Amino acid sequence: MALTEPATRRDEPAKPVAPARRSLVSRLSIGHVVMILAGLVAILLNLAFLRSIGEVNEVVVAAIDLPAGIELEAEHFAVAEIGDAGSLSAALVPAAAEAGLYGSILARPIGGGEPIRRSDLRPAGTTSNQREFSIELDAAQAAGGRLAAGDVVDVIATINAESFYVASTIDVVSITSDNSTLEVGDDLIIVLNVDDRQALEIASAQAAGSIAVVRSTGATPPATGPRDTAP
Numbered sequence: 001m002a003l004t005e006p007a008t009r010r011d012e013p014a015k016p017v018a019p020a021r022r023s024l025v026s027r028l029s030i031g032h033v034v035m036i037l038a039g040l041v042a043i044l045l046n047l048a049f050l051r052s053i054g055e056v057n058e059v060v061v062a063a064i065d066l067p068a069g070i071e072l073e074a075e076h077f078a079v080a081e082i083g084d085a086g087s088l089s090a091a092l093v094p095a096a097a098e099a100g101l102y103g104s105i106l107a108r109p110i111g112g113g114e115p116i117r118r119s120d121l122r123p124a125g126t127t128s129n130q131r132e133f134s135i136e137l138d139a140a141q142a143a144g145g146r147l148a149a150g151d152v153v154d155v156i157a158t159i160n161a162e163s164f165y166v167a168s169t170i171d172v173v174s175i176t177s178d179n180s181t182l183e184v185g186d187d188l189i190i191v192l193n194v195d196d197r198q199a200l201e202i203a204s205a206q207a208a209g210s211i212a213v214v215r216s217t218g219a220t221p222p223a224t225g226p227r228d229t230a231p
Contacts, residue, residue, distance in 0.1 A: 057082055058095035062110045068130055068173075068193060072104050072121075080113070091117045108150070108171045108193050117150070119171075132173055132191050133199045135206065135213075139177075139186045143215040147175050147190065152217045155192075157205030165222050166205045167198040 063078040070076070079095045093101065093116050101116070103124035110120060139145035147153070154168040173191040190213060194202065205211050216222075 057089065060093040060095060060098050060101065060116045062112050062114050062116060064112045066106055066110045066112075068106055068109050068132075070106050071124075072101055072106060074098075074102060077101065077116070078113075080115070082115075091119065093118060109173055114150075119152070120150075130193050130195060131199055133194045133202065134189055134191045135202065135211065137188050137190060137211070137213060139188055141210075141212040142175075142188050142190060143213065145175075145177070145186065145188060147172055147188075147213070147215060149174050151215055153192070154214045154216045154222060155202055155205070156212045156214060157202075157209055158212075159205065159209035166201045166211070167194065168222055169216070170194055170198065 058079050058081055061078050061080045063076055066072075066076055077098055079098070082092075101121065105122040105124070107120055107122050107130065110116065143153075149172055151172045153170050153172055155166050155170065156163055157166045171193040173193050175191070176189045177186050192202075202211065
């Protein structure tokens with residue numbers, strides 16, 4: 001009996017042999033390692049830069065435009081992030097202290113988004129009794145025009161060669177001028193937050209002589225009384 005070879009099907013392709021899987025470490029090239037290290041270095045540099053410019057602080061700001069004399073409630077406040085404010089940080093109210101402001105009286109008008117300063121507040125239950133009083137001065141008589149809303153000023157009167165303070169520690173509500181760039185000789189309209197006595201004293205001094213405004217933000221209130229300015 002003759003032996004014959006078994007029949008094979010030519011249309012049946014040979015099954016491919018799956019290649020052996022390489023480990024993750026063996027698949028990383030030098031280029032991949034360099035890119036990963038570069039990314040880590042960039043992250044560390046960013047962290048160092050953020051620390052160098054100071055941490056971000058959350059402070060209390062006005063949620064809307066607030067008028068002077070209003071009793072403050074939760075709806076009047078919002079929180080905003082600011083960078084390092086330096087010496088001004090102590091004057092601002094941190095977000096964590098917001099609840100302690102409820103019931104306080106606002107001493108001056110504040111625009112929406114403007115930070116709340118501790119000096120803007122009066123104790124709860126007090127009455128504002130403040131009035132807005134405007135004066136017109138040359139920029140040279142008002143700190144060279146370098147005033148802004150929120151500054152604190154003193155008013156000096158000069159009458160018959162005598163100079164004296166007629167009002168001190170007054171909040172500036174606003175300052176306007178016809179020119180966008182203030183120069184000596186420009187007229188300024190300065191609105192001050194005063195009580196009834198201060199308004200009368202400033203008006204009387206203005207009628208009897210001349211007045212000037214001294215920027216005194218952060219300064220100790222001056223002594224009052226006439227001072228001889230004659231040579």
